[in-house]
Amino acid sequence: MQEERNWAGNYRYSAEELFEPERVEQLQEWVAKRHRIKALGSRHSFNSIADTPGSLVSLKKMSRVLELDRTRGTVTVEGGIRYGELASYLHANQYALHNLASLPHITIAGACATGTHGSGDRNGNLATAVRSVEIVTSSGEAVVYTRGEQPEADGAMVSLGALGVVSKLTLDIVPSFDISQRLFENIALSQLESHFDDVFSSAYSVSLFTDWKSEHFNQVWLKCLVGEEDPFAEDEFYGATRATVPLHPVPGISAEPCSEQLGKRGPWHERLPHFRMEFTPSAGEELQSEYFVPRSQAYAALETIYKLREQFAPHLYTSEVRSIAADPLWMSPSYDRDSVGIHFTWKPHGEAVERVLPLIEAALEPYEARPHWAKLFAMAPERLKSLYEKRLDFQKLAASCDPQGKFRNSFLERYLW
Ligand SMILES: Cc1cc2nc3c(=O)[nH]c(=O)nc-3n(C[C@H](O)[C@H](O)[C@H](O)COP(=O)(O)OP(=O)(O)OC[C@H]3O[C@@H](n4cnc5c(N)ncnc54)[C@H](O)[C@@H]3O)c2cc1C
Numbered sequence: 001m002q003e004e005r006n007w008a009g010n011y012r013y014s015a016e017e018l019f020e021p022e023r024v025e026q027l028q029e030w031v032a033k034r035h036r037i038k039a040l041g042s043r044h045s046f047n048s049i050a051d052t053p054g055s056l057v058s059l060k061k062m063s064r065v066l067e068l069d070r071t072r073g074t075v076t077v078e079g080g081i082r083y084g085e086l087a088s089y090l091h092a093n094q095y096a097l098h099n100l101a102s103l104p105h106i107t108i109a110g111a112c113a114t115g116t117h118g119s120g121d122r123n124g125n126l127a128t129a130v131r132s133v134e135i136v137t138s139s140g141e142a143v144v145y146t147r148g149e150q151p152e153a154d155g156a157m158v159s160l161g162a163l164g165v166v167s168k169l170t171l172d173i174v175p176s177f178d179i180s181q182r183l184f185e186n187i188a189l190s191q192l193e194s195h196f197d198d199v200f201s202s203a204y205s206v207s208l209f210t211d212w213k214s215e216h217f218n219q220v221w222l223k224c225l226v227g228e229e230d231p232f233a234e235d236e237f238y239g240a241t242r243a244t245v246p247l248h249p250v251p252g253i254s255a256e257p258c259s260e261q262l263g264k265r266g267p268w269h270e271r272l273p274h275f276r277m278e279f280t281p282s283a284g285e286e287l288q289s290e291y292f293v294p295r296s297q298a299y300a301a302l303e304t305i306y307k308l309r310e311q312f313a314p315h316l317y318t319s320e321v322r323s324i325a326a327d328p329l330w331m332s333p334s335y336d337r338d339s340v341g342i343h344f345t346w347k348p349h350g351e352a353v354e355r356v357l358p359l360i361e362a363a364l365e366p367y368e369a370r371p372h373w374a375k376l377f378a379m380a381p382e383r384l385k386s387l388y389e390k391r392l393d394f395q396k397l398a399a400s401c402d403p404q405g406k407f408r409n410s411f412l413e414r415y416l417w
Pocket of ligand 1: 007038039040041042043044045046049050059079080101102103106107108109110111113114115116117118160161162164165166167284288372374375
């Protein structure tokens with residue numbers, strides 16, 4: 001196999017082959033014959049979670065929409081489709097998904113497998129929209145888990161790639177909606193002490209960005225539902241001032257790749273991601289980390305990070321703070337608690353990032369911070385395991401789908417078993 005790397009280029013897969021089936025039967029036959037396998041999505045994860053010493057399989061040739069069921073309010077897709085592709089289809093049919101991540105280029109299966117999220121204090125992560133998944137398990141058999149029908153279904157939606165290859169997903173859909181995106185500049189960290197919930201409940205999706213170079217968050221991104229009363233017609237938002245030109249989350253960079261701002265209304269799929277689908281970054285000169293803390297302790301956690309800023313800020317492009325509703329999905333970082341994600345987009349300073357992550361993690365330890373599965377972290381396996389009370393149930397589910405451990409890799413062995 002030619003050298004294959006992840007999107008950021010910081011990780012080189014060690015697999016011997018990469019298979020791209022066109023039909024589920026081909027996939028089933030191939031899976032049954034291999035010893036070590038891992039499914040690969042759009043390669044946007046930053047660590048070794050998608051790697052295997054054996055064979056990689058990509059479903060990029062299996063990316064069709066299979067069925068739109070208006071009565072049940074669902075859409076069924078093949079396992080290789082990306083959010084951007086499905087979003088255009090749904091919008092053309094007057095439907096939407098409840099939420100999207102910051103970029104639309106990622107696959108639905110890969111994003112859900114790692115608990116990927118957008119923002120919104122009432123919005124669960126993207127996997128909460130999964131009604132059912134079809135998984136090709138180690139024998140080659142396709143097994144379906146449906147929310148509410150089997151108790152283990154709650155373990156199958158954020159699957160970390162450990163159960164098999166997700167070949168089909170059925171997702172909840174909602175009627176299409178419009179969003180207008182408004183940005184404000186320079187909100188003081190101190191405003192969040194008494195107004196954290198006010199700020200995060202003030203729009204359908206809210207993100208704060210900071211480079212931690214001052215006591216202010218550089219930007220507030222409010223993605224407001226058109227039709228809801230607009231409380232932000234004012235020029236001020238908790239002391240922040242309305243942005244009068246489009247902004248990129250990283251100060252000083254052109255806003256051209258960003259989704260439309262300045263309050264211009266538009267369809268959900270062109271406003272919920274921060275970046276446009278037609279802007280296709282080939283490779284990212286960046287690394288990422290993210291930690292999830294209980295929403296009730298988010299301000300204290302942010303203050304703690306602020307005190308460390310001199311040590312990590314030189315290596316940072318920007319940090320983003322988002323809100324994610326609690327969910328019942330066993331391996332989800334927002335399992336059973338309303339959460340706030342504190343995200344770091346790092347410059348490609350690998351060694352420095354490795355040095356500062358333990359400092360950040362030590363500071364966040366009192367808040368039981370769970371790291372994003374697909375991003376960089378340094379946490380000791382025993383500590384990480386202790387943060388997931390359903391881990392042993394997940395192990396049992398994985399063993400029933402994959403008794404031989406075909407879908408295990410060193411990442412999963414380290415953090416789950
Ligand atoms: C620029 C950028 C922006 C990002 N923005 C966000 C964001 O806003 N919010 C957020 O939470 N995260 C974000 N991420 C992280 C990203 O969502 C995750 O890395 C996600 O896993 C990417 O999906 P993927 O298709 O690239 O998966 P991959 O990296 O290819 O794989 C990730 C995992 O999914 C598994 N997997 C993939 N496909 C399948 C399948 N068909 N069946 C079974 N398992 C499968 C793999 O085995 C692996 O375990 C971002 C990453 C980047 C690079």
